[in-house]
Amino acid sequence: MEKNKMAASAILTPKVGYGFADELKRARFWVRMVLVKPQDADVLGRNYMVAMVDKRRFGCLVVVSDDSDFVEVFQEATLRWLKTVVVGDMSDGALKRIANAFFSWSDLLMGK
Structure with missing residues (x-):
């Protein structure tokens, strides 16, 4: 019974962020924490990236x-001749397919 309670608690307890902060x-x-809605972090990140691409603040x-x-x-970014790099773990993700370079987060952590 105790195992079931712990498992249910882990599922039902909402996580703050995604554990990387x-x-x-x-x-x-x-790190800027966003706690209102799940997509708020995506919107904030996307808007920031668009603003930086518009201002030509970086080359990659x-x-x-x-x-x-x-x-x-x-x-x-690709249309504006910026290089793009994705670090992630999806073997066939949409970002991986469109980026100029892809690195696996797991491989980076292992020093590869």
Whole structure:
């Protein structure tokens, strides 16, 4: 019975973020938490990327995500001759197919 309670608790307890915030902060990245709706983080990230692409603030767009919500941003960046890189773990993700380069998060963690 105790195992069932623990399993149910893990399923029913909502997670704050996706668990990467502490790791990113430890790596000295600035992290902005979004807690309102699940898609708010995607919208915020997409809007920021579009603004930076419009302002030509960088020559290479690197995203650590497998989220296909960013495909349109990657397409626009490619049309503007920016290099695109995806770090993720989906073997056949939409971002992987459109990016100039893809790196597996698992491989990077193992030092490959």
